[in-house]
Amino acid sequence: MNYLKVIFFFLVLFNFNELKADNENLKNQITKNLRCLICQGQSVYDSDSEFANSLKVVVEEKLNDGFSEEQIYLFLKDKYGEWILYDPELNINTYILWLLPILLFLIGGAIIFKSFIFTKK
Amino acid sequence: MRSKFFPFILILIFIIIFLFFYKGLSNYNIYTPNINVEKDIPLFSANLFESNVEVNSKEFFDPKKLYLLNIWSSWCVPCRDEHALLMDLSKNKNITLIGLNYKDRPDNAKNFLNELGNPYSQILVDETGTKAIEWGAFGVPETFLIYKNKVIKKYIGPLNQQLLVEIKSLIK
Amino acid sequence: MLSSTIGYYSLILGLCSSIIIFYFSIINYQDKILDTKILSFTFLQLFFVIISFLSLVLSFINSDFSNETVFNNSHTTKPLFYKISGTWGNHEGSLLLWQLVLTLFIFIFLLKSDNQSKQYRILTLLFQEIIIIGFFIFIIKTSNPFNYIYPIPKQGLGLNPILQDPALAIHPPILYVGYVGSSIIFSSVLAATILNIISREWASHIKKWVLVSWIFLSLGILFGSIWAYYELGWGGFWFWDPVENVSLMPWLALTALLHCIIVLEKKIVLTSWVVILSITTFTLSMCGTFLVRSGILNSVHSFANDPERGLYILIFLFSLIFLSIFIYFFFHKQNIKNNNNFFWLSKETSILINNWFMMYFLSVVLIGTIYPIFLEVISSQKISVGPPFYHKLIIPFLFPFLLAMAIGPNLKWVKSNMENKVNLILFFVLSIFVSGFVLKNLDQKFLINTVLLSSAFYLFFITIRDLFTKNFKNFSQNVAHFGFSLLILSILLNNFFSSEIIINLKVGESFENNKTKIIFNDIVQNKQKNYVSIIGNFTVENFDGKIDNLKPELRIYNQPNIITSEADIKTSFLSDKFMVMNSVQNQEYFNIRYQVKPFMIWIWISVVLICFGGLISFFKKKNEK
Numbered sequence: 001m002n003y004l005k006v007i008f009f010f011l012v013l014f015n016f017n018e019l020k021a022d023n024e025n026l027k028n029q030i031t032k033n034l035r036c037l038i039c040q041g042q043s044v045y046d047s048d049s050e051f052a053n054s055l056k057v058v059v060e061e062k063l064n065d066g067f068s069e070e071q072i073y074l075f076l077k078d079k080y081g082e083w084i085l086y087d088p089e090l091n092i093n094t095y096i097l098w099l100l101p102i103l104l105f106l107i108g109g110a111i112i113f114k115s116f117i118f119t120k121k
Numbered sequence: 122m123r124s125k126f127f128p129f130i131l132i133l134i135f136i137i138i139f140l141f142f143y144k145g146l147s148n149y150n151i152y153t154p155n156i157n158v159e160k161d162i163p164l165f166s167a168n169l170f171e172s173n174v175e176v177n178s179k180e181f182f183d184p185k186k187l188y189l190l191n192i193w194s195s196w197c198v199p200c201r202d203e204h205a206l207l208m209d210l211s212k213n214k215n216i217t218l219i220g221l222n223y224k225d226r227p228d229n230a231k232n233f234l235n236e237l238g239n240p241y242s243q244i245l246v247d248e249t250g251t252k253a254i255e256w257g258a259f260g261v262p263e264t265f266l267i268y269k270n271k272v273i274k275k276y277i278g279p280l281n282q283q284l285l286v287e288i289k290s291l292i293k
Numbered sequence: 294m295l296s297s298t299i300g301y302y303s304l305i306l307g308l309c310s311s312i313i314i315f316y317f318s319i320i321n322y323q324d325k326i327l328d329t330k331i332l333s334f335t336f337l338q339l340f341f342v343i344i345s346f347l348s349l350v351l352s353f354i355n356s357d358f359s360n361e362t363v364f365n366n367s368h369t370t371k372p373l374f375y376k377i378s379g380t381w382g383n384h385e386g387s388l389l390l391w392q393l394v395l396t397l398f399i400f401i402f403l404l405k406s407d408n409q410s411k412q413y414r415i416l417t418l419l420f421q422e423i424i425i426i427g428f429f430i431f432i433i434k435t436s437n438p439f440n441y442i443y444p445i446p447k448q449g450l451g452l453n454p455i456l457q458d459p460a461l462a463i464h465p466p467i468l469y470v471g472y473v474g475s476s477i478i479f480s481s482v483l484a485a486t487i488l489n490i491i492s493r494e495w496a497s498h499i500k501k502w503v504l505v506s507w508i509f510l511s512l513g514i515l516f517g518s519i520w521a522y523y524e525l526g527w528g529g530f531w532f533w534d535p536v537e538n539v540s541l542m543p544w545l546a547l548t549a550l551l552h553c554i555i556v557l558e559k560k561i562v563l564t565s566w567v568v569i570l571s572i573t574t575f576t577l578s579m580c581g582t583f584l585v586r587s588g589i590l591n592s593v594h595s596f597a598n599d600p601e602r603g604l605y606i607l608i609f610l611f612s613l614i615f616l617s618i619f620i621y622f623f624f625h626k627q628n629i630k631n632n633n634n635f636f637w638l639s640k641e642t643s644i645l646i647n648n649w650f651m652m653y654f655l656s657v658v659l660i661g662t663i664y665p666i667f668l669e670v671i672s673s674q675k676i677s678v679g680p681p682f683y684h685k686l687i688i689p690f691l692f693p694f695l696l697a698m699a700i701g702p703n704l705k706w707v708k709s710n711m712e713n714k715v716n717l718i719l720f721f722v723l724s725i726f727v728s729g730f731v732l733k734n735l736d737q738k739f740l741i742n743t744v745l746l747s748s749a750f751y752l753f754f755i756t757i758r759d760l761f762t763k764n765f766k767n768f769s770q771n772v773a774h775f776g777f778s779l780l781i782l783s784i785l786l787n788n789f790f791s792s793e794i795i796i797n798l799k800v801g802e803s804f805e806n807n808k809t810k811i812i813f814n815d816i817v818q819n820k821q822k823n824y825v826s827i828i829g830n831f832t833v834e835n836f837d838g839k840i841d842n843l844k845p846e847l848r849i850y851n852q853p854n855i856i857t858s859e860a861d862i863k864t865s866f867l868s869d870k871f872m873v874m875n876s877v878q879n880q881e882y883f884n885i886r887y888q889v890k891p892f893m894i895w896i897w898i899s900v901v902l903i904c905f906g907g908l909i910s911f912f913k914k915k916n917e918k
Contacts, residue, residue, distance in 0.1 A: 054250025086679025
């Protein structure tokens with residue numbers, strides 16, 4: 001039961017981002033996931049600074065050129081580094097970031113089940 | 122037995138967290154681009170300011186020459202400040218100055234150059250700001266040194282006397 | 294000039310009275326009754342902070358620019374209301390407000406706790422005074438609000454216009470009451486641990502304080518969100534910005550604590566967990582103060598930063614953490630007879646599950662917020678952790694969480710059985726159908742959306758049923774849970790059904806798609822006291838013939854010189870119509886965004902309902918048996 005749950009969570013987790021949408025929606029979605037570098041913690045979508053406005057145009061142009069969402073992220077990461085991406089990718093730097101909460105969740109569950117529910121007097 | 126060590130482990134963990142925060146205090150929290158990485162110049166095409174002819178970046182830059190690409194705009198105040206330095210640099214025959222006119226109106230840009238002089242041998246037009254992004258810039262002014270089709274140095278913000286000396290020494 | 298002097302010296306006097314209280318408390322500890330001197334000095338301490346605070350307010354009202362804080366954050370042309378709210382719109386003033394709430398709360402605590410044991414009251418006071426003294430020194434040493442400037446400037450620098458807003462004027466005081474309330478819980482739990490009096494009586498006593506801080510924290514977050522909705526972004530109300538996270542973290546811990554306290558009121562279980570949660574809540578509030586004021590984070594809301602302040606709070610914060618670790622391990626005794634054995638289908642178990650999920654959400658937010666700092670220290674790599682991260686880690690877990698939340702309150706204490714639970718399952722089937730129907734109209738085919746929406750509907754239906762069938766037996770909980778279900782439901786529907794149009798338009802132009810027609814009629818320019826406003830006049834025709842007039846505004850403030858855009862929002866019970874315009878550099882056209890956001894108002898209403906549930910619980914005389 002527990003295994004099934006875990007598997008389910010992961011399935012959901014990795015399927016979640018596959019939203020199909022037209023270019024306009026895709027553009028909004030991408031710009032929401034980009035950090036406006038000259039702002040204080042705003043996304044490109046939320047900002048109307050010169051930089052953000054240009055970046056919106058760039059994303060639109062790239063989409064019209066047939067770039068995929070992933071390719072646009074890669075392109076911008078190459079230009080500006082990982083700082084621009086709001087969705088940190090899973091790599092050696094971010095294993096802890098992504099997996100520690102889930103690990104804590106499992107540990108917490110184990111403690112609850114072990115010490116409160118399945119102990120017999 | 123476990124419970125005896127537990128407090129010490131906990132304290133150790135918190136000491137480590139403390140040290141992290143302590144070190145973190147001295148970090149900058151704003152975007153600091155990596156300026157010393159050699160990168161290939163980006164592929165893009167842009168119109169020339171005077172003739173409106175479209176050029177391609179690969180053909181435009183001669184690999185044997187040293188270039189200085191300066192992103193500027195007539196509405197940008199710091200650009201005005203660094204302009205005299207660029208004029209000075211343009212006298213140097215070993216370096217070619219290229220302007221990238223960022224989100225500007227043509228007549229404003231012309232007035233700006235008429236007033237302060239034109240240091241650039243060529244000016245590319247970037248009406249939407251997209252070309253600047255191809256270069257990895259995020260504002261005006263920014264300056265790039267280009268040699269053998271690679272960006273060898275990048276300056277963010279206006280140039281100053283000290284940086285000018287540095288550029289001149291790089292030319293040699 | 295004069296008020297600054299008075300303000301500064303009252304601060305010093307306040308610190309003196311805190312030290313005197315601290316000294317008297319130690320002397321008085323062994324006595325039978327509480328020394329009346331302590332009460333009078335606690336009042337005096339409060340009095341001095343009030344004087345100090347009022348004199349800062351006065352300096353702001355009079356635009357006394359000999360005061361550095363006023364100079365940096367005010368301007369003569371600012372409306373009176375924002376001159377006053379500007380008092381706490383900056384680092385120094387907000388700390389003074391914080392101190393005001395701290396001293397006020399300990400005074401109220403002393404007045405209201407005379408049915409508790411004297412030693413407990415004294416010890417709580419002692420711990421609270423440690424915090425108060427810490428903040429006094431912090432204010433006086435690093436962030437004195439009464440610094441002089443000479444020569445006296447003619448004009449101030451002005452308040453950031455995005456802070457000149459009614460929602461944001463009341464947001465800090467309310468939020469601080471929430472934060473500071475958790476300090477009382479912290480001191481009290483340490484005192485109770487030392488005296489080993491953690492009991493059912495203590496639980497009902499501290500529950501009031503937990504409720505107070507919980508209600509105010511929820512309201513504070515609400516006001517912050519409302520402000521962000523119409524001022525900051527483009528129709529978003531939660532950005533997973535570090536500073537927002539910082540207010541969410543204590544809220545999560547406090548919510549978990551609230552549920553635990555309810556169990557503790559019934560029987561002596563989970564005592565260690567309650568202690569840990571109480572300490573965690575306050576630590577997170579302090580940690581928030583540290584993160585916001587040290588400038589360690591990159592955020593929309595951060596204060597002007599100064600590493601020296603950061604270092605002081607950091608040391609202070611960790612001293613408190615080590616103090617509480619010491620007290621916990623040295624004094625806390627596990628009750629041997631502690632019956633930590635729950636039947637799997639019982640209210641206790643469901644509350645444990647609540648805590649389990651709350652702690653998970655907390656760990657996601659905490660790790661997401663501080664991990665970039667740690668990574669930069671280790672590898673000097675900068676990464677950003679933004680909304681996609683939180684959504685990916687939180688949304689999948691909402692499904693079991695909501696189910697547990699629906700079923701939990703319907704279980705009995707100690708032991709429930711499976712009988713009479715058939716209708717719970719029936720409701721689940723119903724909610725799957727409803728959400729299937731809703732999503733069908735949208736041709737969204739994603740499994741996750743259906744699952745999420747059905748669990749939200751499930752909670753919604755069950756809580757509605759409970760509201761009417763339970764004869765107000767557990768009304769506060771019903772209202773709060775109903776509010777929460779409404780919150781989740783409106784957020785989900787809002788996300789699924791929002792639509793937006795982003796266009797560039799010149800005056801006189803119009804835009805039309807198959808659903809909406811937007812006409813840019815004209816613009817009007819007005820000169821106000823401290824800004825020039827440019828109001829666009831738009832007509833929006835919907836395909837069903839409805840016509841709206843929207844007037845988004847651009848404000849060009851003169852002091853400081855900043856352009857802000859004020860959204861125009863037409864609110865109705867079903868949806869908000871949101872329009873904002875922006876000027877574009879060197880272009881004649883404006884960038885227009887028009888959004889239709891369904892059920893927006895229900896998000897706010899549901900949070901108010903949640904708080905209302907807390908309020909009912911606060912005023913309930915005797916607890917359900």
